Amino acid sequence: MEGYITIHSPATVANLVCGFDILGLCLEQPYDVMYMKLTDEPGVVIRSIGEQELPADPAANTAGAPLLELIEEKKLNNGFEVIIDKKIRPGSGIGSSSASAAGAIAGANHLLSNILLKEDLVRYAMAGEKVAAGVKHADNVAPAIYGGISLIRSIFPLDIISIPCPDLYVTVIHPQIEVKTSDARQILKKQVLLKDAIKQWGNIAGLVTGFMQNNLELISRSLEDVIIEPVRSILIPGFNEIKTSSINAGALGGGISGSGPSIFMLSETKEIAGKVESTASEIYKNLNVECNTYLTKINRQGVKIF
Amino acid sequence: MEGYITIHSPATVANLVCGFDILGLCLEQPYDVMYMKLTDEPGVVIRSIGEQELPADPAANTAGAPLLELIEEKKLNNGFEVIIDKKIRPGSGIGSSSASAAGAIAGANHLLSNILLKEDLVRYAMAGEKVAAGVKHADNVAPAIYGGISLIRSIFPLDIISIPCPDLYVTVIHPQIEVKTSDARQILKKQVLLKDAIKQWGNIAGLVTGFMQNNLELISRSLEDVIIEPVRSILIPGFNEIKTSSINAGALGGGISGSGPSIFMLSETKEIAGKVESTASEIYKNLNVECNTYLTKINRQGVKIF
Numbered sequence: 001m002e003g004y005i006t007i008h009s010p011a012t013v014a015n016l017v018c019g020f021d022i023l024g025l026c027l028e029q030p031y032d033v034m035y036m037k038l039t040d041e042p043g044v045v046i047r048s049i050g051e052q053e054l055p056a057d058p059a060a061n062t063a064g065a066p067l068l069e070l071i072e073e074k075k076l077n078n079g080f081e082v083i084i085d086k087k088i089r090p091g092s093g094i095g096s097s098s099a100s101a102a103g104a105i106a107g108a109n110h111l112l113s114n115i116l117l118k119e120d121l122v123r124y125a126m127a128g129e130k131v132a133a134g135v136k137h138a139d140n141v142a143p144a145i146y147g148g149i150s151l152i153r154s155i156f157p158l159d160i161i162s163i164p165c166p167d168l169y170v171t172v173i174h175p176q177i178e179v180k181t182s183d184a185r186q187i188l189k190k191q192v193l194l195k196d197a198i199k200q201w202g203n204i205a206g207l208v209t210g211f212m213q214n215n216l217e218l219i220s221r222s223l224e225d226v227i228i229e230p231v232r233s234i235l236i237p238g239f240n241e242i243k244t245s246s247i248n249a250g251a252l253g254g255g256i257s258g259s260g261p262s263i264f265m266l267s268e269t270k271e272i273a274g275k276v277e278s279t280a281s282e283i284y285k286n287l288n289v290e291c292n293t294y295l296t297k298i299n300r301q302g303v304k305i306f
Numbered sequence: 307m308e309g310y311i312t313i314h315s316p317a318t319v320a321n322l323v324c325g326f327d328i329l330g331l332c333l334e335q336p337y338d339v340m341y342m343k344l345t346d347e348p349g350v351v352i353r354s355i356g357e358q359e360l361p362a363d364p365a366a367n368t369a370g371a372p373l374l375e376l377i378e379e380k381k382l383n384n385g386f387e388v389i390i391d392k393k394i395r396p397g398s399g400i401g402s403s404s405a406s407a408a409g410a411i412a413g414a415n416h417l418l419s420n421i422l423l424k425e426d427l428v429r430y431a432m433a434g435e436k437v438a439a440g441v442k443h444a445d446n447v448a449p450a451i452y453g454g455i456s457l458i459r460s461i462f463p464l465d466i467i468s469i470p471c472p473d474l475y476v477t478v479i480h481p482q483i484e485v486k487t488s489d490a491r492q493i494l495k496k497q498v499l500l501k502d503a504i505k506q507w508g509n510i511a512g513l514v515t516g517f518m519q520n521n522l523e524l525i526s527r528s529l530e531d532v533i534i535e536p537v538r539s540i541l542i543p544g545f546n547e548i549k550t551s552s553i554n555a556g557a558l559g560g561g562i563s564g565s566g567p568s569i570f571m572l573s574e575t576k577e578i579a580g581k582v583e584s585t586a587s588e589i590y591k592n593l594n595v596e597c598n599t600y601l602t603k604i605n606r607q608g609v610k611i612f
Contacts, residue, residue, distance in 0.1 A: 205510050
C-alpha cells in the first residue's frame with residue numbers, strides 16, 4: 001500500500017507449559033498484516049480491513065492504546081494511521097490482541113526512526129494488553145517484539161530475558177470453542193501445594209537449561225505443568241487425548257497456549273509436527289468440534305517491517 | 307596414610323535461594339578428609355579421627371549406609387574401611403552428612419576402578435542422606451559429586467543437570483546456634499500463594515539463565531526467595547542485617563544455606579567476599595553470637611581423590 005509501511009505482527013504462545021505467566025514463544029504463523037503511516041496531527045486513526053471487525057475508537061483498541069500513550073508521553077507533534085488486517089482470531093489463545101499492540105508500537109517506532117528500546121516497546125504494548133485483558137502482562141507482547149523465547153522475570157520493574165533455543169517446529173491446534181480469559185483465570189486456585197510448586201520450578205529450570213543447551217530430551221522431560229494444566233485443561237475438550245497422541249507421534253511436548261483454547265506442541269522435525277497436526281484434526285473431527293491448525297516454527301525475529 | 311586413598315569431600319550449599327529443593331552448589335572449603343581402602347570381606351568398618359565423634363555402626367553412619375547398599379546390590383566380595391576426619395561441623399547447614407556419604411561412595415568407586423556412573427554415585431549417596439535426615443534428597447550430594455552447580459529436576463526418577471556458571475566467590479557464615487532440619491521443615495507452610503510461586507519460578511529461570519550466560523546482574527536480580535526465606539530466616543538471628551550489609555558491600559546476593567543456620571553470599575571478587583565476611587563477623591560479635599566463616603569459591607570438581 002503506497003505511503004504506508006507493512007507490518008507482519010506474529011501470534012505468540014504465552015504460559016509456556018511450566019512457565020505460566022513468565023515464558024512466551026513467538027510463532028512464524030499466523031500473523032496480522034498491518035499498514036501504518038505518520039499523520040500531521042497528534043492522534044490515532046484505526047481502520048480494519050478483512051474479516052474481523054475491530055473497535056474504531058483508538059482508546060478501546062489494542063493497537064490504538066499504546067500509540068496514544070506514546071504520543072502523550074513523548075509529546076509527539078505527529079499521529080498515526082493504522083490499517084489492520086487481522087488474521088489471528090481473537091479469543092484463540094495465541095496472542096491476537098498482543099499482535100495488534102506489538103505491531104502498532106513497533107511500526108510507530110520504525111516511523112519515528114527507532115527512538116525506542118525493545119523494552120520500551122514492550123512497555124507501551126502492555127497498554128494494549130490492558131485494554132484487552134484488564135491487566136498488564138507481557139508474556140505475549142515480549143516474544144512478539146523480541147522474537148524467539150522470552151522470559152519475563154518480572155513485570156514491575158520490567159525484566160525481559162531472551163532465551164536462546166533450538167529451531168523447533170510448532171503445531172498449533174485451535175478448536176472453535178470459546179474459553180474466556182477471565183474464566184480461565186477464575187478457575188485457578190489462589191494457593192498451590194508447596195510440593196507442586198517445587199516440581200514446577202524444577203521443571204522451569206530444566207526447560208530453560210534444555211533450551212539454552214539444545215538438549216531436546218531435557219526439554220521434553222521438563223515440558224510438564226503440574227499446577228495450571230490439570231485445572232484448565234478440563235475447559236478444552238480432547239486436550240488429554242491430543243497431548244497423548246502428539247507425544248506418541250514423537251512431539252517433545254506442549255500444552256495449553258495462553259489461556260486456551262488453542263493447544264500447541266513442539267517437535268524436532270516438520271514430519272513429526274505434521275503427524276501431530278493430522279492426528280489432532282482427526283480427534284476433533286471425531287468429537288464434532290471444528291478446528292483450524294498451523295504447522296509453523298519458532299519465529300526468531302518477532303515483528304517484521306517492510 | 308599408607309595403603310589408603312585420601313578423599314577430600316566438600317561442603318555444599320543446598321536450597322540455593324529461589325532454588326529450594328532443586329539447586330545446590332559445591333564449595334572449595336571446608337571439606338572432610340577421608341581415608342579408604344578395600345578389605346577382604348564384605349562389610350564396612352568406620353573409624354573417626356579428629357574432633358567429631360561419629361556413629362561406628364555403619365548402618366547408622368552416613369558414610370556407611372551407601373557402602374552397605376553398594377556391597378549388597380553389586381554382590382561385592384570385598385568390603386571397605388573408612389577413616390573419617392570430619393571437618394565440616396554437623397548441623398551447620400552446609401552438607402556435613404552429604405560430604406561423608408558422597409566421599410565414601412566416590413572413594414569406593416575409585417577403589418573399584420570406576421564401575422559406577424556419577425548418577426549412580428548420587429543414588430547411593432542418597433542412602434546416607436536418608437540415615438541423616440530421614441528422607442532422600444540430592445541437592446547436597448549431587449553438587450558434592452558433580453561439582454559446580456547442580457539442578458535436581460526430579461528425584462524419582464533421578465534427573466541431575468550440571469549448570470555452567472561463572473567463577474564466583476562464596477562467603478559462608480556459620481553462627482554457632484542450632485537449627486534442626488526437622489524444625490526448619492515444620493515451619494514451612496504446605497501451601498503457598500500462586501502469585502508467590504510464579505515470582506519464584508520467574509526468579510529460578512532468571513538465575514539459571516544468569517549462571518549460564520555469565521550475566522552477574524541477572525544473577526543478582528534473580529537471587530530472591532519470596533517463599534522459604536521469609537519464614538525460615540526468623541530462626542537465624544542477624545539474618546536480615548547480614549544480607550543487607552553484604553549487598554551493600556557489593557555481594558550479588560545469597561541466603562540461607564540448606565536449612566540453616568549458615569548463611570552464604572556470592573560475590574564477584576575476593577575483595578568483596580572478604581568485606582562480606584568481616585562485616586558479618588562484626589554483626590555476630592555485636593549480637594554476642596559466636597560464628598565461624600569461610601571465604602571460598604565454587605568448587606567445579608566436587609569430591610577429590612588422591
